[in-house]
Amino acid sequence: MSKRIVALEPSIAAIFVALGQGAKLVAVSEHCSHLADVAHLPRTPSSWSIRAEDLASYRPDLVIASAPYRQESITALLAARLDVLCLAPESLADVYRHIDLVGRITGATDRAQKLIAAMHQEFDVIRQNLMGRLRPRVYVEMWPKPAMNAMPWVAELVELAGGEFVPLPPGRSVTDAEIQAADPQLIVLAWAGAAQINPEVVYRRPGWRELAAVRTRRVVTVDEMLLNSPGPNLVEGARRLAEVIHSFEKR
CATH class of the missing domain: 3.40.50.1980 (Nitrogenase molybdenum iron protein domain)
Incomplete structure (x- = not known):
């Protein structure tokens, strides 16, 4: 199970926080200023401009990136023998899958399923309130x-x-x-x-x-x-x- 994780996008950091797994993050994207729960963590460039040297001092066992990212940036991380997970969400179904994936990576599968169910429920309430x-x-x-x-x-x-x-x-x-x-x-x-x-x-x-x-x-x-x-x-x-x-x- 990964214990030292870098989240290169705010959406990834937000999922960790929502699952109660923020303690596994050692650094987050520079665009996470709106997330109070990770305000104490060091900041890194985003998936688009990240370099291997930006991550060396954090000794991550997993780096999670998300689109949009540059192929050259990700290739450089892999060349530095860093383990990288790249996400490319397009639909709400993808968002649910990625929440489930983070849950499995961090050992928080039950919390992930509860979060997904809660999101479904909230969306259903919004939809029903506006019918007609x-x-x-x-x-x-x-x-x-x-x-x-x-x-x-x-x-x-x-x-x-x-x-x-x-x-x-x-x-x-x-x-x-x-x-x-x-x-x-x-x-x-x-x-x-x-x-x-x-x-x-x-x-x-x-x-x-x-x-x-x-x-x-x-x-x-x-x-x-x-x-x-x-x-x-x-x-x-x-x-x-x-x-x-x-x-x-x-x-």
């Missing part, structure tokens, strides 16, 4: 230049929170023409790595002024860690999406 209501077209943007719509698991969250995710498919660059054709009624900004986002940026975009969401000034921001980090925090992300989608009906 209007389903506005929702565009979730995770990066502005070039514009990219959110990952597939976010599309699932939008649907269960009472919206219609547009444009499909998720997790890719989108053109102005695609956005115009989809004509979202609500735009959610959750830019990766952005501490603050000004919705006025969207209102000023050329070619976007005739979008329903822009004409009615329905552009909102959501903490990107609630949506872009595929872990237990997605429950709170779904609640936040449900709030902003439900508020659409009240205006």
